Amino acid sequence: xxxxxxxxxxxxxxxxxxxxxxxxxxxxxxxxxxxxxxxxxxxxxxxxxxxxxxxxxxxxxxxxxxxxxxxxxxxxxxxxxxxxxxxxxxxxxxxxxxxxxxxxxxxxxxxxxxxxxxxxxxxxxxxxxxxxxxxxxxxxxxxxxxxxxxxxxxxxxxxxxxxxxxxxxxxxxxxxxxxxxxxxxxxxxxxxxxxxxxxxxxxxxxxxxxxxxxxxxxxxxxxxxxxxxxxxxxxxxxxxxxxxxxxxxxxxxxxxxxxxxxx
Numbered sequence: 001x002x003x004x005x006x007x008x009x010x011x012x013x014x015x016x017x018x019x020x021x022x023x024x025x026x027x028x029x030x031x032x033x034x035x036x037x038x039x040x041x042x043x044x045x046x047x048x049x050x051x052x053x054x055x056x057x058x059x060x061x062x063x064x065x066x067x068x069x070x071x072x073x074x075x076x077x078x079x080x081x082x083x084x085x086x087x088x089x090x091x092x093x094x095x096x097x098x099x100x101x102x103x104x105x106x107x108x109x110x111x112x113x114x115x116x117x118x119x120x121x122x123x124x125x126x127x128x129x130x131x132x133x134x135x136x137x138x139x140x141x142x143x144x145x146x147x148x149x150x151x152x153x154x155x156x157x158x159x160x161x162x163x164x165x166x167x168x169x170x171x172x173x174x175x176x177x178x179x180x181x182x183x184x185x186x187x188x189x190x191x192x193x194x195x196x197x198x199x200x201x202x203x204x205x206x207x208x209x210x211x212x213x214x215x216x217x218x219x220x221x222x223x224x225x226x227x228x229x230x231x232x233x234x235x236x237x238x239x240x241x242x243x244x245x246x247x248x249x250x251x252x253x254x255x256x257x258x259x260x261x262x263x
Contacts, residue, residue: 011242023235030094034231037102041083042226048075077127081120085152087234096260115162123148143188153241172248180240191229
């Protein structure tokens with residue numbers, strides 16, 4: 001899929017407006033390469049949601065039901081975190097002129113899978129803690145924990161282990177992280193609201209068709225919309241990573257091409 005309009009400069013420093021426009025350009029340019037694997041990633045959370053619903057209905061007052069509520073959250077944040085990392089690799093390859101595909105991204109990132117999984121599970125742990133503290137408000141900001149952002153990019157694009165990746169983010173983001181966090185919080189909130197509200201509105205319109213059709217339409221529409229949203233969030237967090245690295249170092253397209261071409 002080819003995006004219309006001139007290509008933005010990437011990697012490069014960005015403001016909030018250029019972060020949004022560049023991210024959207026990336027999604028349009030690499031939609032097929034991003035959407036198909038992320039659709040699979042998003043679909044992974046629905047069996048966990050079904051299992052949690054069954055457990056909760058069997059014994060609503062039991063400890064198992066209370067724990068089951070957390071299962072979809074853990075699966076979603078962990079799987080979407082892996083999706084952000086996969087998306088970052090696909091995007092970087094595409095911008096660098098390499099073969100932008102999930103297969104190539106997985107092949108290059110296979111030695112780092114344990115580190116990426118550890119980071120994603122750390123994001124899930126943070127999401128659980130903040131959900132309890134915020135009385136559920138965290139659900140609208142859940143994308144902030146996917147990856148977590150920037151850390152996932154450092155792991156897959158710089159081949160850093162999880163612990164070193166967190167230190168690396170602090171180093172290259174010195175003086176910039178508050179600004180980037182504000183950008184990503186706004187993006188996460190928008191995505192959270194869209195993914196939460198739009199499928200429910202769509203399902204309500206299907207109510208005259210019966211409960212089964214209504215549920216099926218809700219699940220299918222949620223999966224498709226969430227995959228598109230995850231692709232955009234992967235792009236936004238990768239553009240944010242490029243931003244802080246471009247500001248901290250002499251880092252541009254040639255450096256990205258050298259890194260991805262020799263991965």
